[in-house]
Amino acid sequence: MLESFLAxxxxxxxxxxxxxxxxxxxxxxxxxxxxxxxxxxxxxxAALVAVYFSGGMICGLVVAAAAALAVNALLxxxxxxxxxxxxxxxxxxxxxxxGITGVAYREVFGVTGRALTVRALAPLPLGPLTRIPxxxxxxxxxxxxxxxxxxxxxxxxxxxxxxRAGLRLRACGEHPEAAAALGINVYRMxxxxxxxxxxxxxxxxxxxxxxxxxTFVEGITGGRGFVxxxxxxxxxxxxxxxxxxxxxxxxAMALQFTLQATVTNLPYQLFLALPYLLTLxxxxxxxxxxxxxxxxxxxxxxx
Amino acid sequence: xxxxxxxxxxxxxxxxxxxxxxxxxxxxxxxxxGENGAGKSTLVSILAGRxxxxxxxxxxxxxxxxITPGTAHGVAAVFQAPLLFEQMSWExxxxxxxxxxxxxxxxxxxAAAARxxxxxxxALPVPGRRVADLAVGERVRxxxxxxxxxxxxxxxxxxxxxxxxxxxxxxxLDHLGRLRRDGRAVVLVTHRLGExxxxxxxxTVLRRGRKVAEVPAAATNERDLATLMVGELPPPxxxxxxxxxxxxxxxLADLMLEKDGRRLLDGVxxxxxxxxxxxxxxxxxxxxxxxxxxxxxxxAPTAGRLLTRGALALIPQDRDLDGLILEMPLWENLxxxxxxxxxxxxxxxxxxxxxxxxxxxxxxxxxxxxxxxxDPAAALSGGNRQxxxxxxxxxxxxxxxxxxxxxxxxxxxxxxxxxxxxRQYAESGRAVLLLSSDLEEIFQLCSRSYLMSxxxxxxxxxxxxxxxxxxxxxxxxxx
Ligand SMILES: Nc1ncnc2c1ncn2[C@@H]1O[C@H](COP(=O)(O)OP(=O)(O)OP(=O)(O)O)[C@@H](O)[C@H]1O
Ligand SMILES: [Mg+2]
Numbered sequence: 001m002l003e004s005f006l007a008x009x010x011x012x013x014x015x016x017x018x019x020x021x022x023x024x025x026x027x028x029x030x031x032x033x034x035x036x037x038x039x040x041x042x043x044x045x046a047a048l049v050a051v052y053f054s055g056g057m058i059c060g061l062v063v064a065a066a067a068a069l070a071v072n073a074l075l076x077x078x079x080x081x082x083x084x085x086x087x088x089x090x091x092x093x094x095x096x097x098x099g100i101t102g103v104a105y106r107e108v109f110g111v112t113g114r115a116l117t118v119r120a121l122a123p124l125p126l127g128p129l130t131r132i133p134x135x136x137x138x139x140x141x142x143x144x145x146x147x148x149x150x151x152x153x154x155x156x157x158x159x160x161x162x163x164r165a166g167l168r169l170r171a172c173g174e175h176p177e178a179a180a181a182l183g184i185n186v187y188r189m190x191x192x193x194x195x196x197x198x199x200x201x202x203x204x205x206x207x208x209x210x211x212x213x214x215t216f217v218e219g220i221t222g223g224r225g226f227v228x229x230x231x232x233x234x235x236x237x238x239x240x241x242x243x244x245x246x247x248x249x250x251x252a253m254a255l256q257f258t259l260q261a262t263v264t265n266l267p268y269q270l271f272l273a274l275p276y277l278l279t280l281x282x283x284x285x286x287x288x289x290x291x292x293x294x295x296x297x298x299x300x301x302x303x
Numbered sequence: 304x305x306x307x308x309x310x311x312x313x314x315x316x317x318x319x320x321x322x323x324x325x326x327x328x329x330x331x332x333x334x335x336x337g338e339n340g341a342g343k344s345t346l347v348s349i350l351a352g353r354x355x356x357x358x359x360x361x362x363x364x365x366x367x368x369x370i371t372p373g374t375a376h377g378v379a380a381v382f383q384a385p386l387l388f389e390q391m392s393w394e395x396x397x398x399x400x401x402x403x404x405x406x407x408x409x410x411x412x413x414a415a416a417a418r419x420x421x422x423x424x425x426a427l428p429v430p431g432r433r434v435a436d437l438a439v440g441e442r443v444r445x446x447x448x449x450x451x452x453x454x455x456x457x458x459x460x461x462x463x464x465x466x467x468x469x470x471x472x473x474x475x476l477d478h479l480g481r482l483r484r485d486g487r488a489v490v491l492v493t494h495r496l497g498e499x500x501x502x503x504x505x506x507t508v509l510r511r512g513r514k515v516a517e518v519p520a521a522a523t524n525e526r527d528l529a530t531l532m533v534g535e536l537p538p539p540x541x542x543x544x545x546x547x548x549x550x551x552x553x554x555l556a557d558l559m560l561e562k563d564g565r566r567l568l569d570g571v572x573x574x575x576x577x578x579x580x581x582x583x584x585x586x587x588x589x590x591x592x593x594x595x596x597x598x599x600x601x602x603a604p605t606a607g608r609l610l611t612r613g614a615l616a617l618i619p620q621d622r623d624l625d626g627l628i629l630e631m632p633l634w635e636n637l638x639x640x641x642x643x644x645x646x647x648x649x650x651x652x653x654x655x656x657x658x659x660x661x662x663x664x665x666x667x668x669x670x671x672x673x674x675x676x677x678d679p680a681a682a683l684s685g686g687n688r689q690x691x692x693x694x695x696x697x698x699x700x701x702x703x704x705x706x707x708x709x710x711x712x713x714x715x716x717x718x719x720x721x722x723x724x725x726r727q728y729a730e731s732g733r734a735v736l737l738l739s740s741d742l743e744e745i746f747q748l749c750s751r752s753y754l755m756s757x758x759x760x761x762x763x764x765x766x767x768x769x770x771x772x773x774x775x776x777x778x779x780x781x782x
Binding site: 164167168170171174175178179180181182183184293302 | 351371372374380382387390391398399
């Protein structure tokens, strides 16, 4: 019981953590990526199509990453090069991707009504570690993407705080004009950040189709992109803070499933709302002390 | 080597630069002077690649340049409002400079910075401080260190000395001399003509966007430069003539302020009466900020008493950060002060037209060069921002005006004009408290003055006026 709760917490946390780490990097460069939901959705859809037609998991992941990369590249052109308002552009992109994936799904697989399923991305047990009682099966018998998310938390956190590249990234989010005056190419920095985030949200999306459901339904992301956005705030723009917030959200999700299965005399929608309510609550409690990059959401165009 | 020819730049209807030629030659210090709003900062921004000129060419050592922001062309600049990363520590700000590269942050850059600071006689701030928490002088020193770290072939400095202590200025100017011997080109914007005459080889004077003179420093003098800059200077101040009752408006009794175990103010006692301008001389960092914080109600004294009679208005030292919101139009900036807000928005609605008209009148009265009340504060030149901050404070008609480092960034004529206004204000039966590191200013303007040193005040008498003794005392009084 506890074991499956733990395992499920991590499984639920993984995709949003991946997306949120990408978002963290993007926000440190000064861009707010509202389109993250769309990028995840495109990754989810692309993963399904690729695995369905090729059968290869690696192929599925690569195609998912590429699809979300393309979505973010489009966003980059809009918000970095043409300086379209970031909230407007991101929202438009979300709607666009939701429309395209819905239509394309019916186009490619027809409206059979039959749920289309693919093979699942198998977990990767870490040998003897899985034999640790209680924790072993929960922590060390996860999808490879979960390990990747953990590894990236450490890498992204270290890189942002401690390396030259991270400092230059933050400089762009803090005061792009000053960064440019010091010879930093703000455009390139923000582009790189958005492309990196594209890969991560693509993988996060792929996780939804290849690990959770093995199928695709319209709007499968169910607001997880927006949750990732909130996690960055709750985690106060720190990688480990975001990981902690993701686990909290994952736990709420896992609990929600358990409650849905055990408590039957309450409407299940109540439980569905639980993780989101929790996010909202924590957000309300946390947002007092801001640590956001000063130029977050502000376009930069050089004279 | 940087040669600019026929540079033009307009902002809307304002012509900031009109066919200006300028060059920065290796082994030469070139001073750029001119009244407030003459176009100095605009020219510096264009040379640094921060602004694109509307017309004109810039040529480097190997042909025409299309200068872009950054330091790739060997140009580094300290802008009038230093471009710093407020939310980062000062160490991170330095690490973004041109110190030796390494992937990991800390060590080398900091050691190099410490050495550079030592060469300049600059003290470094407390480790780990955010730039937003640094004093004005510290910020400027930081910007200078960072610009020097690029070892630029052309160094552009926009009024760097205004926020430095007298002893620091001396060492800094010496360092510029060393850069010249190294064959580097230095451009120095300053309002202190004496400074330009001693350190520069060549002086260019701008006036209303045009170049009116370019002369070797050896072939000119302060009087001629002043005339070139602003035409006739207003006459110096006469003695004060207030004859009303000298009621006490501000009284400080034995004020103490301790913070983090450090004593910032130590038994500060003083009275300011109607009709008086009282001066507090001293090098920055000796408790001025603490005193201001208490007067502004931002800090409570640890011990002692503070009494004020009537409203008190404060003119802060750093207008850009504490005083003005650069994105807001000028008339809205006026309403940031509570008394003016009450006046123009007594109930629920804003009396927009009245406020705009009031702003227009203020711009005219204080000779603030701006397109109009609807211009954003960002469109004002540095000195004009200062004038606006002063005009706004006086417009609230406070009984007591506290002015901190008020003449920084003002040209000669504007400084005299401002002094006249303050004197008039005091003579109308109000009081002024003036904090300044400029002794000349204190002695010219104030009826009584004190020296602030390590959080203590001591009265200054006529005997102290011998500049030599003073220089020593001030430089030795650094906190
Ligand atoms: N961004 C801007 N928008 C509109 N007008 C501007 C802008 N920047 C400068 N100006 C105008 O251009 C003129 C020149 O300004 P500049 O800042 O170059 O003056 P300055 O010589 O540096 O003056 P100061 O001694 O006060 O710093 C001023 O009239 C100013 O109002
Ligand atoms: Mg200027």
